[in-house]
Amino acid sequence: MIKKVLVANRGEIALRVIRACRELGIESVAVHSEGDENSLHRTFADEDICIGPAPSRESYLNIPSVLAAAQVSGADAIHPGYGFLAENASFARKCQEMGITFIGPTPEQIDELGDKDRARQVMSEAGVPITPGTGILSSAEEAKSAAMDIGYPVLIKAVAGGGGKGMRAVESESEIEAAFSTAKAEAESNFGNGALYMEKLILRPRHIEIQILGDHHGNVIHLGERDCSIQRRHQKLIEESPSLVVDADLRERMGAAAVKGAQSVGYRNAGTMEFLLAPDGQFYFMEINTRIQVEHPVTEEVTGINLIKEQIRVARGEKLRFKQTDIQPRGHAIECRINAEDPRRKFAPFPGTITHLHAPGGFGVRVDSHIYADYTVPPHYDSMIAKLIVWGDSREDALQRMRRCLREYVIEGIRTTIPFHMMMMENPEFLSGEVYTKFVDELDLAKLLEDT
Amino acid sequence: MSQDIEQALRLLSQSQASEFRLQIDDLRIQGRKDADSASATSSAPAQTSTSSADASEPPKLVEFRADRVGFFFRGPNAEAPPFVEIDDEVCQGQVVGVIQQLGTFHQIKASADGVVGSIFVENGQAVEFGQPLISLR
Numbered sequence: 001m002i003k004k005v006l007v008a009n010r011g012e013i014a015l016r017v018i019r020a021c022r023e024l025g026i027e028s029v030a031v032h033s034e035g036d037e038n039s040l041h042r043t044f045a046d047e048d049i050c051i052g053p054a055p056s057r058e059s060y061l062n063i064p065s066v067l068a069a070a071q072v073s074g075a076d077a078i079h080p081g082y083g084f085l086a087e088n089a090s091f092a093r094k095c096q097e098m099g100i101t102f103i104g105p106t107p108e109q110i111d112e113l114g115d116k117d118r119a120r121q122v123m124s125e126a127g128v129p130i131t132p133g134t135g136i137l138s139s140a141e142e143a144k145s146a147a148m149d150i151g152y153p154v155l156i157k158a159v160a161g162g163g164g165k166g167m168r169a170v171e172s173e174s175e176i177e178a179a180f181s182t183a184k185a186e187a188e189s190n191f192g193n194g195a196l197y198m199e200k201l202i203l204r205p206r207h208i209e210i211q212i213l214g215d216h217h218g219n220v221i222h223l224g225e226r227d228c229s230i231q232r233r234h235q236k237l238i239e240e241s242p243s244l245v246v247d248a249d250l251r252e253r254m255g256a257a258a259v260k261g262a263q264s265v266g267y268r269n270a271g272t273m274e275f276l277l278a279p280d281g282q283f284y285f286m287e288i289n290t291r292i293q294v295e296h297p298v299t300e301e302v303t304g305i306n307l308i309k310e311q312i313r314v315a316r317g318e319k320l321r322f323k324q325t326d327i328q329p330r331g332h333a334i335e336c337r338i339n340a341e342d343p344r345r346k347f348a349p350f351p352g353t354i355t356h357l358h359a360p361g362g363f364g365v366r367v368d369s370h371i372y373a374d375y376t377v378p379p380h381y382d383s384m385i386a387k388l389i390v391w392g393d394s395r396e397d398a399l400q401r402m403r404r405c406l407r408e409y410v411i412e413g414i415r416t417t418i419p420f421h422m423m424m425m426e427n428p429e430f431l432s433g434e435v436y437t438k439f440v441d442e443l444d445l446a447k448l449l450e451d452t
Numbered sequence: 453m454s455q456d457i458e459q460a461l462r463l464l465s466q467s468q469a470s471e472f473r474l475q476i477d478d479l480r481i482q483g484r485k486d487a488d489s490a491s492a493t494s495s496a497p498a499q500t501s502t503s504s505a506d507a508s509e510p511p512k513l514v515e516f517r518a519d520r521v522g523f524f525f526r527g528p529n530a531e532a533p534p535f536v537e538i539d540d541e542v543c544q545g546q547v548v549g550v551i552q553q554l555g556t557f558h559q560i561k562a563s564a565d566g567v568v569g570s571i572f573v574e575n576g577q578a579v580e581f582g583q584p585l586i587s588l589r
Binding site: 021034049053059064065069 | 521580
């Protein structure tokens with residue numbers, strides 16, 4: 001039984017969780033930093049507590065502050081959203097110790113699967129295909145001989161890494177020592193853990209992820225795939241479901257692999273298994289995200305299932321309401337992440353006050369956003385201000401709808417990535433599906449945006 | 453009494469001190485000296501007053517705020533008597549309350565000297581970060 005959920009997050013995801021709570025008749029508690037005095041999620045929640053100054057480290061990432069807020073408000077559950085403390089096993093453990101339900105997997109699952117090297121081992125044992133690779137490398141010498149076995153090009157990756165940090169692609173043996181030491185240093189300074197491992201570098205891969213959902217009774221299902229190949233510096237920009245290059249057979253095989261892997265650890269609650277799909281059609285486990293993801297609405301639109309509500313139901317101890325055969329995706333959904341950034345200036349952040357706002361609407365349009373006219377986008381946090389999601393009965397229908405919506409969307413007073421998305425919705429390679437994860441990085445954005 | 457005050461203020465004007473508090477029986481005077489108050493000292497400020505004399509600007513409102521989320525207690529714990537009451541004088545660094553966060557007690561210390569004017573929270577009340585607890589007048 002969950003009576004009151006504290007939402008340990010901010011922005012659009014805090015709103016998202018608060019809305020789900022309201023529909024379930026559950027009370028919600030918002031927390032905010034001094035940098036978020038004007039944030040909408042404060043007014044949407046039943047209660048609101050200031051937990052610290054603007055810097056995330058002193059507020060949203062401050063475990064005692066968040067737990068104290070739960071204690072003083074009497075919250076019996078915490079939803080961590082994504083980012084911040086969502087994959088912090090220590091935080092999940094402390095919730096458990098305080099008798100607060102952490103809406104997510106167990107602390108042990110977060111620990112084990114959050115370590116990329118360990119996750120690869122676990123998945124490999126479960127029979128999930130993994131990229132040919134190694135365990136933790138003890139030296140550049142070991143890296144050299146491993147690379148010879150695997151075959152160049154290879155990727156040196158941080159075990160505790162994310163967002164592309166602590167990662168180095170190596171084309172030939174002459175580069176390997178330098179790559180090893182710089183990756184190690186970057187990993188140490190970014191994650192406090194310099195341990196590295198190696199994987200075969202798949203060229204021109206697509207990033208295909210499978211949404212999974214498990215209950216506390218051993219049931220796990222998958223809800224299909226999302227194609228997140230449009231990224232810039234490892235940050236996703238556009239996601240869609242289904243993927244143009246995943247047919248029913250491949251979906252079944254990838255989904256089955258994801259479920260098998262999740263079941264092997266008794267995975268609970270929502271999660272996403274990320275795969276690399278090589279041009280030859282082989283797929284390889286990359287990592288598992290033990291939380292709800294930014295792009296979850298894309299899956300919600302094609303399946304008709306409210307993932308946040310299902311997370312809360314699972315956390316309450318309920319059995320999954322769906323069998324695998326009940327999951328019947330329909331139509332096509334696309335999400336564009338709208339950031340307060342200037343795409344004409346290398347996506348430089350552009351916080352400031354929104355003077356005019358008009359969001360698009362109509363059939364098949366969904367806007368997940370915390371912004372409003374006169375809202376000042378604070379500089380302290382990530383720059384995503386809205387998620388624009390469309391559903392269509394086909395990919396072409398969805399694309400037309402997205403084009404219409406991007407034209408309708410008015411956000412004045414700051415610069416946003418809307419022009420970038422408008423350009424992408426006309427880009428021939430994106431339209432024909434010939435994209436891969438480095439696609440955006442390799443585009444000549446300056447030239448393309450001139451024409452928009 | 454007025455002679456005492458005159459003498460005190462004359463001493464002040466001759467000293468390097470820029471701020472002062474003076475108490476004679478029931479009379480309390482608190483004030484600040486301007487950098488160039490040389491001309492002011494030659495005239496005798498004779499009136500008794502409980503408001504600031506020789507002050508260059510009115511004293512700012514000082515508020516002590518919660519530095520963390522938790523439960524505020526007026527004394528060292530839930531049952532103990534309060535550290536301070538209204539009209540008490542406090543010195544900078546003096547403990548004026550505690551916040552209990554997840555079982556650990558954290559002292560709230562006065563950040564300035566002054567006299568307690570208002571107490572905004574009750575014993576045991578839940579407080580958020582930045583919440584005003586006590587103000588000086």
